[in-house]
């Protein structure tokens with residue numbers, strides 16, 4: 285084309301495309317769900333803009349928020365059209381080729397090691413999956429702020445952009461034309477496309493149509509000169525043969541007959557009743573799992589660990605679905621303090637508002653995925669006004685409660701977990717195998733979040749403490765809970781004992797444990813750096829105080845000899861205190877916490893433990 289401008293793909297993108305083009309990955313179907321997901325995102329965007337400016341939608345067909353699929357067997361072309369926001373010339377250049385997203389190289393690496401393309405959407409490069417099935421792709425796009433442009437590429441390192449002077453005007457939106465490779469001709473079959481849309485795009489909230497063929501009976505006049513009529517020239521010879529017979533029989537009756545004709549019409553492929561609007565009892569587990577996959581673009585085989593679907597009523601009304609993903613994102617804690625990113629999508633009365641709305645969940649729950657659809661929040665206000673809306677606080681509070689209940693349920697339903705009930709009273713559900721060990725799995729992925737929650741969320745501290753797991757002198761290498769600890773406490777034991785340090789192995793040798801072990805007291809090992817901070821916030825649990833056994837104040841039952849000992853060593857302790865400087869020690873005392881070791885240095889009750897000193901030192905280095 286003579287008005288085309290040429291561009292080179294950014295290097296990483298080019299590499300990505302090469303790999304896709306040459307990939308032996310067998311599941312090529314995924315390109316369709318990526319295109320539909322992009323179309324749906326574009327529709328969400330224009331719908332959002334239309335909340336504050338109705339004009340943006342335009343008139344007539346242009347205003348219809350829908351997705352259309354068309355097949356052209358002759359041209360071996362599959363096209364997908366949306367009436368979404370569209371792309372300006374600049375958008376086309378940036379979004380489809382010159383600006384690499386942060387996920388591009390991460391995905392290239394992943395693909396080189398696993399060959400698995402399934403997660404392409406999660407990395408923000410889903411569009412390029414079109415080259416699994418096409419060797420030439422055209423993207424025609426019209427944005428309200430620009431003219432209509434065509435982007436095209438044969439994935440040979442370059443793409444071209446031209447002002448579109450030859451195609452039908454789109455009004456607004458994007459049409460993607462895939463010129464299918466020879467080995468991908470199956471995507472020209474209507475039945476195949478229908479099956480794929482059902483399979484992958486069931487939860488798209490805009491109607492998806494296919495230009496479907498239909499055999500219909502039509503009545504045509506059967507007059508004598510009909511066989512020579514031009515209009516009937518597409519009929520088969522056998523039909524014409526019948527004609528002859530008809531003619532002789534129906535000579536003086538109505539000269540009409542029925543023939544089959546292929547017509548085309550838009551056939552709706554999805555039902556857009558959002559899953560979260562349905563009653564939870566009508567939604568199957570399988571549907572939730574599929575919804576999770578489509579929501580998160582995580583199309584791996586793994587199921588979410590748990591979900592919660594509920595409606596909140598009262599002053600603030602909303603519906604929500606929350607999921608615990610099977611795995612924590614790799615950078616969950618790395619970016620914890622710099623980012624606040626929530627993974628909940630916010631809808632207001634069915635309209636998608638944002639997936640970067642951080643006011644919905646506290647930071648420590650940012651690993652949750654899901655959505656909230658509010659009826660109370662106003663629709664046609666700016667994002668800033670939404671963020672300051674008073675009902676957000678209530679929504680957040682309720683979401684946290686529900687999230688903690690959901691996490692608690694993972695533990696309650698896990699047969700490996702301590703329920704506090706008698707074995708035989710515990711109700712066994714059918715899918716016990718699936719639930720077995722789930723809480724340990726949860727803990728390994730998200731335990732740190734629970735601890736951060738205890739530190740940050742005073743209101744839910746006790747609820748969160750119930751979810752804590754740790755090892756102890758009696759847990760036998762397994763994880764145990766505070767409730768379990770309490771159930772094993774010795775009669776007369778008032779406090780919950782714990783010790784902090786680098787590792788369990790190191791702590792097991794600690795002289796602080798000598799006497800406690802001998803007397804059969806259980807001591808919790810806290811070995812995560814965050815534990816030291818945690819214990820500054822977690823003062824008590826179920827009416828019991830926590831006692832760091834390396835700190836002053838440890839009481840191990842009653843010792844009848846203590847008074848006597850104190851007296852007989854009075855001179856020694858006095859001498860010692862006099863000899864050591866007051867900056868070094870507060871006090872020298874007779875203790876009953878040791879067994880073999882003659883003496884230990886103990887931290888004062890409100891001072892930093894040795895482990896905390898170590899951590900603080902590590903931080904300032």
Ligand code: ADP
Nearest residue numbers: 322323326368370371379408409410411412458
């Ligand atoms: P992602 O959807 O995760 O952003 P993609 O590779 O699928 O990544 O798409 C890249 C970008 O191209 C999108 O972010 C969007 O800006 C743009 N885009 C793709 N398809 C469309 C479309 N149908 N309408 C408007 N913009 C689109």
Ligand code: MG
Nearest residue numbers: 321322410411
């Ligand atoms: Mg996409």
